[in-house]
Amino acid sequence: MILITGGAGFIGSNFIHTWLEQFDESIINIDSLTYAGNLHSLEILNKKELHKFILADINHFEQISQIINTYKPRAIIHFAAESHVDRSIHNPQNFINTNIIGTFNLLEVSKQYYNNLDEKQKDNFRFIHISTDEVYGSLSLNEPPFTEQTPYAPNSPYSASKAASDHLVRSYYHTYGLPCIITHCSNNYGCYQFPEKLIPLVIFNALNNKNIPIYGDGLNIRDWLHVEDHCQAIINILAQGKIGEVYNIGGCNEKTNLEVVNTICNILDKLQPRADKKSYAEQINFIKDRLGHDKRYAIDNNKIQNELNWAPQYNFESGIYKTVDWYLNNQEWVNNVISGEYQNWLNIQY
Numbered sequence: 189m190i191l192i193t194g195g196a197g198f199i200g201s202n203f204i205h206t207w208l209e210q211f212d213e214s215i216i217n218i219d220s221l222t223y224a225g226n227l228h229s230l231e232i233l234n235k236k237e238l239h240k241f242i243l244a245d246i247n248h249f250e251q252i253s254q255i256i257n258t259y260k261p262r263a264i265i266h267f268a269a270e271s272h273v274d275r276s277i278h279n280p281q282n283f284i285n286t287n288i289i290g291t292f293n294l295l296e297v298s299k300q301y302y303n304n305l306d307e308k309q310k311d312n313f314r315f316i317h318i319s320t321d322e323v324y325g326s327l328s329l330n331e332p333p334f335t336e337q338t339p340y341a342p343n344s345p346y347s348a349s350k351a352a353s354d355h356l357v358r359s360y361y362h363t364y365g366l367p368c369i370i371t372h373c374s375n376n377y378g379c380y381q382f383p384e385k386l387i388p389l390v391i392f393n394a395l396n397n398k399n400i401p402i403y404g405d406g407l408n409i410r411d412w413l414h415v416e417d418h419c420q421a422i423i424n425i426l427a428q429g430k431i432g433e434v435y436n437i438g439g440c441n442e443k444t445n446l447e448v449v450n451t452i453c454n455i456l457d458k459l460q461p462r463a464d465k466k467s468y469a470e471q472i473n474f475i476k477d478r479l480g481h482d483k484r485y486a487i488d489n490n491k492i493q494n495e496l497n498w499a500p501q502y503n504f505e506s507g508i509y510k511t512v513d514w515y516l517n518n519q520e521w522v523n524n525v526i527s528g529e530y531q532n533w534l535n536i537q538y
């Protein structure tokens with residue numbers, strides 16, 4: 189049995205789908221269901237009986253301790269976080285509470301749990317912390333991509349809170365011997381992503397006849413990683429990753445925001461043309477830049493490719509087409525997220 193936090197969010201829910209497609213090992217999912225958590229994303233699971241959802245906040249020491257000591261997982265994969273940069277600029281407090289203090293709580297519980305395991309269980313146990321490339325700061329256009337040796341230089345309250353949590357995880361490995369591994373992935377995209385992030389927001393706004401907001405000049409660059417490729421990388425890391433190590437995971441797909449938005453508009457023009465036959469690109473609206481907006485992120489994948497035999501299977505063209513198609517065919521999921529209907533559903537369920 190493995191335990192994950194944040195399994196009702198975008199990457200966590202995709203991870204559960206991927207895991208249960210490949211394995212018959214059960215998975216405990218702890219999530220406090222913030223606005224970003226959505227159990228609808230787990231409705232059509234393979235082997236549903238192997239997934240157990242538990243409504244809990246990682247900040248609640250007693251509850252988390254009780255869950256971990258009851259289920260005795262062989263690994264903990266920590267996805268739960270506040271994850272949206274813009275929200276962190278408006279209100280950083282939740283980022284400090286969940287990303288830093290919540291991670292600290294989880295580490296404390298995990299340390300106590302680990303210390304009571306027998307030697308064989310200790311050898312098998314892993315704590316995998318899902319971090320971000322944003323802790324490395326911003327690259328100029330001609331700098332080489334981030335490696336695992338790139339110094340930390342977080343620029344937003346979000347990335348600063350993730351950097352702080354990484355340092356805590358590192359210290360629990362070095363000080364207490366907790367078998368931790370830290371991963372830094374680039375911008376993920378794919379199905380079940382909350383439409384506050386660029387790609388699902390563009391699709392939603394385009395289809396709903398709203399402006400498509402592009403910050404600044406649209407020339408900021410992100411390295412897009414399909415979420416299924418990310419989940420497979422985590423599976424490889426759990427199976428073969430070295431304790432105490434750090435792995436960068438990127439999609440090798442550097443694109444400007446403008447390129448991303450235009451690509452989505454072109455796909456929508458083909459798959460669901462506007463009634464007036466004009467391009468969705470007509471809805472693009474350049475707006476005031478994000479405060480402290482990082483110019484460019486890019487990941488050097490060499491370590492995970494060479495040591496763990498992983499490589500992304502999607503290029504941006506195949507991944508974005510599949511993603512747009514998924515959103516077109518799952519507008520009910522999006523509407524539930526937007527309307528808050530899933531929160532009502534939650535009240536009925538739990």
Ligand code: NAD
Pocket residue numbers: 193194195196197198199200218219220221222223224225226244245246247266267268269270271272286290318319320321350373374375376377382
């Ligand atoms: P998300 O915002 O979609 O989901 C986060 C999940 O965590 C939600 O289900 C939420 O309910 C849950 N959660 C939040 N606070 C909690 C708490 N206190 N206790 C328990 N559960 C809580 O995020 P995501 O995009 O799935 O990201 C997952 C992880 O990957 C995060 O740690 C994030 O920093 C990291 N990451 C994401 C991206 C990306 O592009 N999405 C890129 C790099 C790293």
Ligand code: TYD
Pocket residue numbers: 272273274375384385386387389401402403408409410445478
């Ligand atoms: P986002 O999806 O929020 O991810 P991150 O900030 O973690 O990289 O944003 C991706 C890029 O898109 C980033 O450069 C900001 C930009 N962006 C816009 O131009 N308009 C928007 O409405 C959003 C949400 C993001």
